[in-house]
Amino acid sequence: MSASIIELRDVRKRFKFFNLESISLELEPGQIMGLVGPNGAGKSTTIRILMGLLHADSGYVRVLGHAMPEAQALAKRDIGFVTDEMHLVKNATLDWHMQFVAAIYPTWDANYAAELLSRFNLKPAQQVKGLSHGEHVKALLLLTLARRPRLLVLDEPTSGLDPVARHEVLSELMDVLKDEQRAVLFSSHNTIDVERISDRITFIDRGRIIDSSDKEIFLERWRRLHLQLADQFILPNLPNIVDSAGTGRLITVTTNDYTPDLHEIFRRAGGTVHEVQRMSLEEIFVANVMRSRKERAQ
Amino acid sequence: MNSSSWLTISQTDPRPMYLQIKEQIRHRVAIGDWRPGQEIPSIRALAIATHVSVITVKRAYLELEREGVIVTRQGKGSFVMEGADLSTTLQEQELDQHLQAAVRVGRSLRLSDHELEHRLRAASEAHGTPAATESVEAEKE
Numbered sequence: 001m002s003a004s005i006i007e008l009r010d011v012r013k014r015f016k017f018f019n020l021e022s023i024s025l026e027l028e029p030g031q032i033m034g035l036v037g038p039n040g041a042g043k044s045t046t047i048r049i050l051m052g053l054l055h056a057d058s059g060y061v062r063v064l065g066h067a068m069p070e071a072q073a074l075a076k077r078d079i080g081f082v083t084d085e086m087h088l089v090k091n092a093t094l095d096w097h098m099q100f101v102a103a104i105y106p107t108w109d110a111n112y113a114a115e116l117l118s119r120f121n122l123k124p125a126q127q128v129k130g131l132s133h134g135e136h137v138k139a140l141l142l143l144t145l146a147r148r149p150r151l152l153v154l155d156e157p158t159s160g161l162d163p164v165a166r167h168e169v170l171s172e173l174m175d176v177l178k179d180e181q182r183a184v185l186f187s188s189h190n191t192i193d194v195e196r197i198s199d200r201i202t203f204i205d206r207g208r209i210i211d212s213s214d215k216e217i218f219l220e221r222w223r224r225l226h227l228q229l230a231d232q233f234i235l236p237n238l239p240n241i242v243d244s245a246g247t248g249r250l251i252t253v254t255t256n257d258y259t260p261d262l263h264e265i266f267r268r269a270g271g272t273v274h275e276v277q278r279m280s281l282e283e284i285f286v287a288n289v290m291r292s293r294k295e296r297a298q
Numbered sequence: 299m300n301s302s303s304w305l306t307i308s309q310t311d312p313r314p315m316y317l318q319i320k321e322q323i324r325h326r327v328a329i330g331d332w333r334p335g336q337e338i339p340s341i342r343a344l345a346i347a348t349h350v351s352v353i354t355v356k357r358a359y360l361e362l363e364r365e366g367v368i369v370t371r372q373g374k375g376s377f378v379m380e381g382a383d384l385s386t387t388l389q390e391q392e393l394d395q396h397l398q399a400a401v402r403v404g405r406s407l408r409l410s411d412h413e414l415e416h417r418l419r420a421a422s423e424a425h426g427t428p429a430a431t432e433s434v435e436a437e438k439e
Contacts, residue, residue: 030342030352031352031353032351032352167349170349171349174345174346174349175346177342177345177346177352178342178346180342192309196307196309196315196349196350196351197349197350197351198351199351199352199353200353214353215351215353215354216316216353216354216357219314272406274406278312278314
């Protein structure tokens with residue numbers, strides 16, 4: 001087993017109006033992790049800590065085997081970071097930027113850069129100020145991908161992109177994983193993108209990681225059950241029932257650990273399972289956030 | 299082989315992505331597009347071509363291995379299982395799956411086995427009687 005690409009353990013950071021509480025996560029080589037959370041959940045703060053841009057109050061932060069932020073100069077040679085807030089030089093051309101990045105990073109792959117130019121349909125002679133939002137994102141991605149970093153960290157890479165540009169960006173992200181030593185961490189609230197390309201998913205809300213697992217495990221274990229109840233039905237007190245809603249004799253129960261045994265358990269309590277539905281990642285995300293908030297309020 | 303046309307994943311399909319992958323591979327094997335012994339795309343290559351995560355494709359491959367459709371050899375790749383008349387076996391398995399699903403729905407409707415049989419016969423009649431079954435029926439009578 002090769003070493004983790006990212007390792008965060010019990011990372012904390014206090015702000016005046018927001019606390020990051022005990023963040024732990026791990027990313028292995030060859031994987032894509034989606035970091036999913038509502039606005040203000042702590043996604044960008046977590047990313048800034050692991051990029052060494054922000055000092056955690058306590059905890060263990062290691063990226064590509066380097067302690068952060070102490071060894072950030074060394075680690076950053078092999079990390080590509082893309083965020084919307086990143087500014088390019090307005091009056092300079094894309095070509096100027098490419099030469100600039102190539103001069104700094106010895107790993108710059110000019111052939112790959114040329115390939116990306118044509119796939120993204122970008123013109124090297126164009127000045128940055130003339131780029132549309134989508135072109136700007138693709139330009140940032142090109143400047144980062146052509147360095148062939150081992151770790152790609154992307155803060156909301158697909159937000160504000162049209163469907164075609166999103167498709168192009170996601171294709172390139174998948175392409176990075178041809179090399180099994182590389183990994184991608186991306187934050188998003190577009191759960192469709194995350195559901196499609198992530199191997200691992202971490203849900204974050206109000207400064208806490210509320211759940212983190214292989215995507216297939218989420219999709220397999222979370223189900224909605226439609227129950228028809230007998231008159232004297234009392235809902236069994238099961239630990240894996242996240243939510244129950246409904247009126248009269250029809251209720252809908254959400255579970256985060258579905259097994260066929262549940263049918264028998266409900267039957268003995270006087271209910272019939274009418275239908276079992278799988279849930280989309282978006283539905284799982286929302287149910288997970290609501291469960292976590294309810295638990296914290298208690 | 300054009301890698302972008304191996305399979306397509308639909309976002310409006312209610313089945314999970316790993317099942318869509320499984321069923322499309324089964325189908326390719328069943329119709330002989332992918333022949334016994336033939337090498338099929340690696341997990342990573344298929345994931346990249348279809349823009350679906352590696353873990354999802356891996357799950358589909360693991361289940362197909364368990365069902366004896368494909369075989370993965372360490373360091374060599376994945377292949378369609380060598381075996382006699384795989385296409386019929388697969389179609390039979392598919393039929394069994396559909397029948398099991400029908401039984402489940404029947405049970406939730408509280409249908410007896412007799413009523414289920416009756417419905418199957420009705421469905422078969424609605425579909426028209428194939429020549430082969432006609433002769434079987436004739437022998438019985």
